[in-house]
Amino acid sequence: MSVAEARITRLAVERSTRGEQIRELAFRAALLFSLGFGFLALAVLLIDVLLDGASLISYDFLTKFPSQIFPERSGISSALQGTLYLMVLTAVFIVPVGLATAVYLEEYADRDRWWNRLIEVNIQNLAAVPSIVYGILGLTFIVRGALDLGAVLLAGSLTLGLLVLPVVIVVAREAIRAVPSSIREGSLALGATHWQTIWKQTLPGALPGIATGVILALSRAIGETAPLILVGAIAFVPFNPDPNPAEGQYSAIPITILSSVSNPDSDVQALASGAIIVLMAILLVMNGGAVYLRNRYEQKW
DSSP, X not given: OOHHHHHXXXXXXXXXXXXXXXXXXXXXXXHHHHHHHHHHHHHHHHHHHHHHHGGGOSHHHXXXXXXXXXXXXXXXXXXXXXXXXXXXXXXXXXXXXXXXXXXXXXXXOOTTSHHHXXXXXXXXXXXXXXXXXXXXXXXXXXXXXXXXXXXXXXXXXHHHHHHHHHHHHHHHHHHHHTSOHHHHHHHHXXXXXXXXXXXXXXXXXXXXXXXXXXXXXXXXXXXXXXXXXXXXXXXXXXXOOOSSTTSSOOOOHHHHHHHHHHOSOHHHHHXXXXXXXXXXXXXXXHHHHHHHHHHHHOOOO
């Protein structure tokens, strides 16, 4: 290669390198702009909600029932208790069902069988289904269909349970899969049965990941509105939910927020900001609990 050709090749390489550097810088700038814009929009929304609703947060706001005559004296007691009941009942449903499914698929299922592969594919697909579809399913099957429970608290919790169940199954499977096979092999070598190995070794080792997944799944369920609208949650309920989840009407904080925001009265709209603050506080506690459990009990294999 002549000197002129070598020089031309070197200049082409330098131009190519500069072009790549410029494209990389532009891509980083676009990422930072997108991130900054998202945080800015979130900060504006949070500040607006805090300015409108912080003054409403009090013991009376949490313990009083909603009032259509005196909205400035309204509270969210029925919606708050309805939300807590929904989360408890949803957890009672998704924990045993999700954990049992994960254990079966990871420890017992033969992946060469077509029905096990079909179950896995369906679980992965159901995790991405919009929540409104689960609301329609709950309305047609749980509220009016085969179960015919009516618009009660149990129907709402079962619908939310179906919504987050695929997430719990996927997270539980990952947590079980993370337990080293040597733990299982050592237990079996000492004479334990397959079930004793699962109960005494695998599940305790996977418990931090499972608990974290359940809490995060409930954090998603607690903010869902569309399914609850379809299965009969009511915005204005001037009484606490019936202790029997198969009886009586109920409300929830997301339903209260939606109803208050849609109201033209400024006093009622302020209630939405207060309810949003309460909902965010619950979410922060739940997510903080998930982080604590993860860091406190996570095992390094």
